Structure formats: structure tokens, C-alpha cells
Amino acid sequence: MELSLLAAFLMSGKFISKPPPQRPERSFGLDASAGRIPGVSVVHKFGFSGTIGTSFAPLTPLNDYQMPLAAAGTALRVKAGGNAADDVAGAGARGVTMEGLSSVDGSFISETVDTAGASASSATTALFMRGFRAYPSGSGTHADGFTTFSQAAAITIENSAGGTDWMQIGAALGQTQIAAYSVPLGKNAFVERLLFNVSSNKAVSFKFMQRRDILAASAPFAPWRLIEQMDEITGETEVGLSAPLGPFPALTDLMIFAKVAAGTGSASVDLEILLEDA
Secondary structure, eight states: OHHHHHHHHHHTTSSSOOOOOOOOOOOHHHHHHTTOSTTEEEEEEEEEEEEEOSSOEESSTTSOOOOOOGGGOBOEEEOSSSOTTSBTTSSSEEEEEEEEEETTTSOEEEEEEEOBTTSOOOOOSSOEEEEEEEEEEEESSOOOSSSSOSSSSOEEEEETTSSOEEEEEOTTTOSBOOOEEEOOTTEEEEEEEEEEEEOSSSOEEEEEEEEOOTTOOSSSOOOOEEEEEEEEEOEEEEEOOSSOEEEEOSSOEEEEEEEESSSOEEEEEEEEEEEEEO
16 A cells, blocks of 8 residues: 555656757847837848948948938839839839838838829929838739739839939839938937948958937038948958847948949848847
8 A cells, every 4th residue: 555655646746847849949130120028129230232432431322321301201103114014003113102200209100102103203292311221012913023013113112302312223123222321309229230242253342330410400500420341352251259249329321332442342241139128
């Protein structure tokens, strides 16, 4: 009887300890991207230019990035001269979503306008002081991405009065390629990753710069300051960061500039930016 009780006790598991159940570890980056960490989010920015010149310029397809004073903020529109199929009822892009900062207070804004084929679209109601991303909001084609595409041609975004190009969505890409970001009101930013890729046979030099207090209306203005410089890069180079760069406070411009020694070059840059509520 005593042996039976002992056997039952041992089999009950109360005497023999068991290891705790194993759960897969989740990375901080995964949780941040998935929105599981309150007040924290991730922004992935990437830029490209196939026509990098011999003077430092923003790394975008336009080799430019508009940065007006807040008082000179503007509505934006799709520029005339595009493809007739990129129309609200066409086979291409039926609308374009634009993201950036409001000229009112520097808060994040996003607005979608209908495309109008080869004509200019209507303008946004919001006034932008920065525009750092644009993409088609819908398409008339169930595209496969290699023989058929969601947009019929390159789409350029300009100021509502015309004459100044702000962003360009490359043909067949469905997304701007802008190696710049402006930290919205109410956020702090940290840069966790920098990846440079030079795709031509020419070495490219890069400067990663910051400018704070972009709502300043008169001098003295905050100066541009160097964060990182990478000279004569060829192939792929990742900047090793033992800790994130930053914090960069709200209303800070972050931008990659690039140049070659002679002729023109081609390169891309990826940035991973962590945002937290200020």
C-alpha cells in the first residue's frame, strides 16, 4: 500500500520537476513593426538615383528634395504629361497617395488624389512642407509585376501651381525612392540601419545629414550637420551600428546626399528608422 502511494505521488509530477515550456523568442524589431509596442513604430526609407552627378545632391530619382519654409508650403498634384491609362477609370494607376509633413504644424499627413491621365490631377487639400513618399492607391489592372504593371508610366508629383517637381514614382515601380525623411511632430527618430549599394562601376561618396527645427520662420536657422560620411563606396556596404543613431527630435530633416568624381553614377541606400512617441 505504501509503495502504491509513493508510485502515485511520483507519477503525479509533484515530486519530479519539469522544465518550463519553451516559447520562440520574438525580436524587438518584429514587435515594433507589428505594432505590438505602444508608442513605437518602424519606417523603412530607401532611395535611388541612376544619374548621380559630381556635386552632392539628395539621393532621389530627381536628384532633388523640396524643403520650403512652412509659410511656403503647398498643395500637391500629379503633374500633366503622364500616360492616358493612369486615370481614375483607366487600366493604370487610378489614384496616388502622398505622404509628408503639414506646413501648419509639421504633423504627418497623407492624402490621395484621383489621377487624370495625361492631364494634371486635382490638388490636395492639405498643404505640404515636406513630401517623402508617394504611391498608386489603386490600379485598373491585376498586374503580375513583370509583364503587366499597376501604373502605365512614371508619375511625377509637383506643386499645385506647377513648375516645381516634388517626387517621382518610377515606371513599373509603384513607389517613390527617396533617401530622406522628416521626423513628424510628436515623434523622436532613431536610425537603426544604413545600407549602401553602388550598382555602377563608379565609386560613389555619400553624406548622411540632419537639420533640426524645420518650422523656424526666420534666421537664425538650424544648420545642416553631418551624421555619417562614406567616401568612394563600391558594391554593397552596411554601416555597423552597435547602438542606433539618434535621437533625432521631431521636425528634423534626415537626408542622404551622393556624388561621383566624374560623369554619372547609380546607387541606392536603405534606412531603417525607429519612431517613438515624444
